[in-house]
Amino acid sequence: MRSITHGAPVQQDPPHTFEPPFCLNPKCHFHSEHTVAQAASPWFYRHGTYDTESFGEVPRFRCRHCGRGCSRQSFRLDYYAKRVLDYRELLRQLVSCGSTRDMSRAFCATTSTVANRIERLARGAAALHAGVLQRVGVAEAMVIDGFQNFAVSKYFPNNINVLIGQHSGLLYDCDYRTIRRSGRMSERQKQRRGQLEEHFLAPSKALVEGFRTLVDSALRVRSHVHRGPDEGSAAEPARSSAVEQSSEAISTLRLLSDEKSEYKWALAGDPHYRQLAEAHIITHECTLSTEARTAENPLFVVNYFDRQLRKDLKECVRHTVCFGRNVSNVMQRMLLYRLYHNHYKAYRHRRKTERHESRAGIDEGWIERQLARLYESRPFLSRTPPIETDRLVWLRQIVTPLGKEHEYLPKFALA
Numbered sequence: 001m002r003s004i005t006h007g008a009p010v011q012q013d014p015p016h017t018f019e020p021p022f023c024l025n026p027k028c029h030f031h032s033e034h035t036v037a038q039a040a041s042p043w044f045y046r047h048g049t050y051d052t053e054s055f056g057e058v059p060r061f062r063c064r065h066c067g068r069g070c071s072r073q074s075f076r077l078d079y080y081a082k083r084v085l086d087y088r089e090l091l092r093q094l095v096s097c098g099s100t101r102d103m104s105r106a107f108c109a110t111t112s113t114v115a116n117r118i119e120r121l122a123r124g125a126a127a128l129h130a131g132v133l134q135r136v137g138v139a140e141a142m143v144i145d146g147f148q149n150f151a152v153s154k155y156f157p158n159n160i161n162v163l164i165g166q167h168s169g170l171l172y173d174c175d176y177r178t179i180r181r182s183g184r185m186s187e188r189q190k191q192r193r194g195q196l197e198e199h200f201l202a203p204s205k206a207l208v209e210g211f212r213t214l215v216d217s218a219l220r221v222r223s224h225v226h227r228g229p230d231e232g233s234a235a236e237p238a239r240s241s242a243v244e245q246s247s248e249a250i251s252t253l254r255l256l257s258d259e260k261s262e263y264k265w266a267l268a269g270d271p272h273y274r275q276l277a278e279a280h281i282i283t284h285e286c287t288l289s290t291e292a293r294t295a296e297n298p299l300f301v302v303n304y305f306d307r308q309l310r311k312d313l314k315e316c317v318r319h320t321v322c323f324g325r326n327v328s329n330v331m332q333r334m335l336l337y338r339l340y341h342n343h344y345k346a347y348r349h350r351r352k353t354e355r356h357e358s359r360a361g362i363d364e365g366w367i368e369r370q371l372a373r374l375y376e377s378r379p380f381l382s383r384t385p386p387i388e389t390d391r392l393v394w395l396r397q398i399v400t401p402l403g404k405e406h407e408y409l410p411k412f413a414l415a
């Protein structure tokens with residue numbers, strides 16, 4: 001049984017033995033770990049140390065090739081941080097229905113420090129997930145569903161579309177869309193909605209676009225199952241490759257969803273998807289949402305996931321006062337919940353050693369090694385590019401209704 005808080009201890013190198021794995025300069029010959037491994041002599045030289053209160057003595061280095069400097073801190077998840085918070089405990093509290101303020105009280109830290117550490121860990125989770133999707137070993141049917149909640153205010157409901165494997169229960173992808181508030185409203189509420197819509201209007205095709213994003217994602221995952229890892233990048237667009245592959249080379253991708261008309265339009269209203277359906281590369285099967293939500297229901301995995309989210313993630317609990325105030329932060333927490341769901345949580349309560357990752361045919365040894373690094377090592381956007389939906393979260397590019405036009409992103413998050 002894998003536990004968040006009882007993971008393998010991270011090997012802390014003494015300051016004098018640590019060696020930087022690569023040069024930080026993206027244009028340098030030694031930016032590639034492959035070149036570093038082949039170098040006959042060290043590519044760097046030691047360039048003194050400095051003392052810090054939180055991390056002790058920190059060694060500095062300089063590249064022999066380009067002269068770019070770096071330090072031990074440059075490769076830590078806590079780069080630029082002045083205080084150490086236990087990331088494992090943070091994740092445990094987050095997925096145990098802890099709010100940001102609960103965590104700030106537990107850690108005696110400000111809510112912004114907690115949010116900052118969640119952001120760092122979420123970037124690590126995004127980097128890890130890109131590797132996970134390239135190692136999926138089963139060609140299973142995929143279920144798409146929308147989880148409805150709200151952020152900022154109840155006038156801005158959202159649809160977090162999820163793509164989950166029907167056999168494995170693995171959460172492959174999630175996509176955030178703000179939708180227009182509908183349903184029964186009083187006259188005063190309608191008036192208020194009108195006033196707010198002068199400042200922010202939810203896109204009209206949010207559900208259609210969200211569904212298509214996940215269909216593309218499912219096709220990308222499927223192409224990796226057939227090609228295996230390390231052949232092609234996760235960022236490669238599905239649109240260009242999918243039609244070119246013959247139906248013999250790629251088995252039919254079964255997409256399952258409820259009867260939402262937007263989902264049907266998403267496939268029927270675009271020639272690209274119509275072509276894929278005619279070539280039997282994708283099939284779409286719908287199930288009535290009124291059908292009993294039992295284990296026999298074809299959409300069981302999403303019904304189960306929705307239920308877990310409602311109880312585990314504070315902002316998803318019904319009638320909570322701890323709702324999300326910033327959409328990028330909402331999705332960062334979702335990426336961490338995905339990490340927990342895929343790699344820590346048992347597939348079923350009575351089958352403790354089986355996890356969603358193992359049912360998806362992903363090498364558990366590889367996951368163990370990645371999880372051991374996750375809480376210590378800084379992820380680099382240039383080295384482990386995340387999938388498209390995660391990239392928006394990483395770069396804080398999802399628009400928060402009534403929020404700032406440009407959100408602050410530290411420069412090191414772009415490296």
Ligand SMILES: [Zn+2]
Pocket residue numbers: 023024025028029030031063064065066067068
């Ligand atoms: Zn260099």
